[in-house]
Amino acid sequence: MVEPGLNEATVEGPLGADDLRKIDSYWRAANYLSVGQIYLLDNPLLREPLRPEHVKARLLGHWGTTPGLNFIYVHLNRVIRARDLDAIFVCGPGHGGPGVVANTYLEGTYSEIYPDISQDAEGMRRLFRQFSFPGGIPSHVAPETPGSINEGGELGYSLLHAYGAAFDNPDLLVACVIGDGEAETGALAASWHSNKFLDPVHDGAVLPILHLNGYKIANPTILARLSHEALADLLSGYGHEPFFVEGSDPAEVHQKMAGTLDAALDRIAYIQAEARGGNKETLPPRWPMIVLRTPKGWTGPKEVDGLKTEGFWRSHQVPISDVRGNPAHLLLLEDWMRSYAPEKLFDAAGKLIPELAALAPDGARRMSANPHANGGLLMRQLRLPDLRDYAVAVQTPGRAQAEATRVTGEYLRDVMRLNAETRNFRLMGPDETASNRLDAVFEASDRVWMEPILPEDVHLAHEGRVMEVLSENLCQGWLEGYLLTGRHGFFSCYEAFIHIVDSMVNQHAKWLKVARGLGWRRPIASLNYLLTSHVWRQDHNGFSHQDPGFIDHVVNKKADIVRVYLPPDANCLLWATDHCLRTYNRINVIVAGKQPAPQWLSIEEALTHCTAGIGIWDFASNDQGGEPDVVMACAGDVPTLETLAAVNLLRDHLPSLKIRVVNVVDLMTLQPKEAHPHGLTDREFDALFTTDKPVIFAYHGYPHLIHRLTYSRTNHANIHVRGYIEEGTTTTPFDMTVLNGLDRFHLAISVIQRAPGLATPAAHVIQRFRDKLIEHKDYIRRTGDDMPEIRDWVWPYQADAA
Numbered sequence: 001m002v003e004p005g006l007n008e009a010t011v012e013g014p015l016g017a018d019d020l021r022k023i024d025s026y027w028r029a030a031n032y033l034s035v036g037q038i039y040l041l042d043n044p045l046l047r048e049p050l051r052p053e054h055v056k057a058r059l060l061g062h063w064g065t066t067p068g069l070n071f072i073y074v075h076l077n078r079v080i081r082a083r084d085l086d087a088i089f090v091c092g093p094g095h096g097g098p099g100v101v102a103n104t105y106l107e108g109t110y111s112e113i114y115p116d117i118s119q120d121a122e123g124m125r126r127l128f129r130q131f132s133f134p135g136g137i138p139s140h141v142a143p144e145t146p147g148s149i150n151e152g153g154e155l156g157y158s159l160l161h162a163y164g165a166a167f168d169n170p171d172l173l174v175a176c177v178i179g180d181g182e183a184e185t186g187a188l189a190a191s192w193h194s195n196k197f198l199d200p201v202h203d204g205a206v207l208p209i210l211h212l213n214g215y216k217i218a219n220p221t222i223l224a225r226l227s228h229e230a231l232a233d234l235l236s237g238y239g240h241e242p243f244f245v246e247g248s249d250p251a252e253v254h255q256k257m258a259g260t261l262d263a264a265l266d267r268i269a270y271i272q273a274e275a276r277g278g279n280k281e282t283l284p285p286r287w288p289m290i291v292l293r294t295p296k297g298w299t300g301p302k303e304v305d306g307l308k309t310e311g312f313w314r315s316h317q318v319p320i321s322d323v324r325g326n327p328a329h330l331l332l333l334e335d336w337m338r339s340y341a342p343e344k345l346f347d348a349a350g351k352l353i354p355e356l357a358a359l360a361p362d363g364a365r366r367m368s369a370n371p372h373a374n375g376g377l378l379m380r381q382l383r384l385p386d387l388r389d390y391a392v393a394v395q396t397p398g399r400a401q402a403e404a405t406r407v408t409g410e411y412l413r414d415v416m417r418l419n420a421e422t423r424n425f426r427l428m429g430p431d432e433t434a435s436n437r438l439d440a441v442f443e444a445s446d447r448v449w450m451e452p453i454l455p456e457d458v459h460l461a462h463e464g465r466v467m468e469v470l471s472e473n474l475c476q477g478w479l480e481g482y483l484l485t486g487r488h489g490f491f492s493c494y495e496a497f498i499h500i501v502d503s504m505v506n507q508h509a510k511w512l513k514v515a516r517g518l519g520w521r522r523p524i525a526s527l528n529y530l531l532t533s534h535v536w537r538q539d540h541n542g543f544s545h546q547d548p549g550f551i552d553h554v555v556n557k558k559a560d561i562v563r564v565y566l567p568p569d570a571n572c573l574l575w576a577t578d579h580c581l582r583t584y585n586r587i588n589v590i591v592a593g594k595q596p597a598p599q600w601l602s603i604e605e606a607l608t609h610c611t612a613g614i615g616i617w618d619f620a621s622n623d624q625g626g627e628p629d630v631v632m633a634c635a636g637d638v639p640t641l642e643t644l645a646a647v648n649l650l651r652d653h654l655p656s657l658k659i660r661v662v663n664v665v666d667l668m669t670l671q672p673k674e675a676h677p678h679g680l681t682d683r684e685f686d687a688l689f690t691t692d693k694p695v696i697f698a699y700h701g702y703p704h705l706i707h708r709l710t711y712s713r714t715n716h717a718n719i720h721v722r723g724y725i726e727e728g729t730t731t732t733p734f735d736m737t738v739l740n741g742l743d744r745f746h747l748a749i750s751v752i753q754r755a756p757g758l759a760t761p762a763a764h765v766i767q768r769f770r771d772k773l774i775e776h777k778d779y780i781r782r783t784g785d786d787m788p789e790i791r792d793w794v795w796p797y798q799a800d801a802a
Contacts, residue, residue: 013255026356030070032340033102037131044124050334052324060132061139062095064316067298068211069099075257076175080361086171089367090150091141092158093179100141104368107360109146113520121350143514147368149484151507156185157477162206163194164481168423172204180223181216187473192238195287196450200275205268208289213296215313241286246293264288284450375486376522382488383418387574391603397619398795400599404570404592405532408577409438416444416465427466428475429492436492436532437594472500488525495531496547509557512585523584531591536638542730548701559676564667565590568640569599571606593637613666620661628660630755631689635664636700643698645744653765662688670709691715694754699723734786745769
């Protein structure tokens with residue numbers, strides 16, 4: 001017998017009448033729970049007439065996308081059971097929280113994780129009450145939601161997370177629902193190209209489901225207003241084979257969806273079987289996707305106060321407002337909720353009736369209980385080489401030259417080799433692996449590329465561990481999905497353009513912050529950035545490529561999440577890379593140059609120095625056995641070079657001046673211990689920087705950050721920071737430092753002006769340094785290069801000269 005509300009004339013299709021009735025009933029149960037979460041405080045099963053006190057005072061949440069999500073979820077459950085699929089559900093529509101929570105509750109996972117949200121009337125009441133409520137859960141699909149790897153608070157990243165999850169998961173199906181509002185974002189619009197990087201032999205499959213319900217908050221959506229032909233052409237042009245499911249009659253759309261889902265999964269199985277059988281003629285594959293067009297706010301009130309609601313933007317959030325104060329609205333809400341017939345869906349105790357509960361998959365086959373969506377459960381520790389094997393030999397500080405990132409590239413090459421069998425490490429970058437001098441990795445892996453490969457192409461292959469696409473958004477989203485499903489990765493990028501993912505890293509930081517407080521969410525590998533081609537060496541590009549502000553951005557995040565490393569040389573970069581790959585649940589930012597530069601520390605010295613994160617460089621200091629007259633601090637490779645060159649100038653011209661050099665690798669050590677786990681205590685900070693001596697601090701980025709990190713320190717008033725002050729152009733390397741006052745001459749002048757009693761006696765020295773700056777400016781404009789004494793400078797002292 002077909003359930004009332006279904007059109008019996010349209011039940012023909014792959015679903016038998018009984019299956020159709022059950023699937024529709026399960027869908028109605030999910031819809032009922034979704035509406036209840038938005039509206040109700042009490043009376044969860046409507047066992048009595050609805051009264052104002054049963055309704056929340058503040059109605060928050062979003063209904064419009066939810067019935068479509070519930071519809072897709074129950075149909076995916078059917079095929080998971082029928083085909084024994086290993087599948088996860090990625091919810092792109094930002095406000096689909098009520099639906100996904102409802103489904104995780106129906107299949108029992110929610111109550112297993114949160115026992116107080118039990119499978120009965122009281123548990124349902126608590127489920128409703130907690131939604132968008134103080135002390136409860138967000139309105140989005142969030143870390144608190146079992147089975148989720150995609151925070152719905154910001155649109156655009158669902159398809160990227162889905163592909164990241166599928167890479168190196170050959171048996172996994174990732175069903176990704178994309179809202180038509182979300183599809184208008186730049187990140188999502190580029191995400192369609194992810195299929196060009198999915199290897200059907202070694203990767204899993206992504207099934208994009210574009211849900212067109214026609215509207216966003218208050219406007220129609222672009223893709224929903226395209227003609228069928230134009231939309232089909234667009235999606236086909238992206239390399240997909242689109243299948244369309246359209247309609248508003250539930251029975252008809254259930255049958256269409258069941259048949260279409262079977263056809264799409266058959267197509268995926270065929271693509272994988274052909275590729276895994278060695279048939280390269282099928283490459284690149286045209287992966288299937290589904291376009292589901294249903295009314296916005298489907299099954300909700302068709303009109304409210306005489307205004308169209310279902311199938312229109314008015315159903316986007318809360319279709320019926322002022323329910324407590326408007327008796328007509330209260331009655332309309334009750335009629336809406338009773339239309340789902342909860343008394344036929346839940347038993348006397350308030351639990352889903354057995355014949356419907358049986359539709360959910362079992363155990364880990366439930367999408368809400370799939371371990372891939374709690375990636376720490378599956379994570380295997382990386383095998384890492386001994387970083388000492390890649391060390392640059394440093395006999396005397398500053399005499400050896402090396403390209404720090406090229407050395408690290410050799411280390412990453414062997415990380416790939418050691419983990420080739422487990423296939424759990426990838427390197428991401430926006431077309432910059434070779435530019436950033438990490439090209440040794442190509443000795444271990446090619447770039448993955450599924451489109452045609454020409455004979456003259458270099459390092460392109462259908463199978464690869466290096467992923468390059470000229471979109472920081474794609475790299476970031478893929479890596480997040482990869483990490484969230486239990487793997488490891490590394491993201492190399494030009495420093496200035498990592499800002500493109502500022503908002504994405506915000507969301508990942510928020511995810512980590514919340515997930516760390518959920519005992520059932522297991523730790524995942526850290527998100528590791530190597531930012532190079534940095535602000536101080538933009539020989540080819542100039543001002544447009546000069547911005548060190550990503551550090552400022554990430555430092556705003558929770559202290560237990562963020563780490564920032566500024567290694568001064570290749571051996572310190574090796575340490576930072578190795579260290580970051582061993583960490584979990586963090587966002588690590590490493591900033592290092594790629595150009596040939598002086599090497600300061602042997603590998604053993606680097607290990608000691610970097611482990612502490614900050615320290616006095618004895619080889620550069622001459623205050624041993626007494627108090628310094630001045631502290632010269634530096635953080636970053638170019639600031640370190642200029643600081644030591646300034647020390648050289650001062651020791652030559654003012655040999656009696658006592659100078660202490662403090663180098664900072666771990667930027668977070670500057671904060672107080674109470675503010676950051678890596679922070680120094682006040683006593684430790686004072687021991688390094690003194691309590692009353694001037695500190696001239698040469699910093700890689702914007703100077704104000706150092707002041708912000710150290711404002712509460714005893715000697716903060718004496719800390720004078722030089723860094724990037726938004727002065728740049730295409731010029732020589734040394735001139736970039738001069739433009740921003742970070743060069744050796746400005747640093748030395750600053751020391752003389754601030755060291756007690758030195759400014760007047762050493763006025764002739766200041767004049768000499770200023771003359772050198774004039775000479776520099778004239779020289780570079782005549783020759784286009786730095787003066788030889790600058791360009792070829794080396795640290796002149798032996799290690800024991802002090």
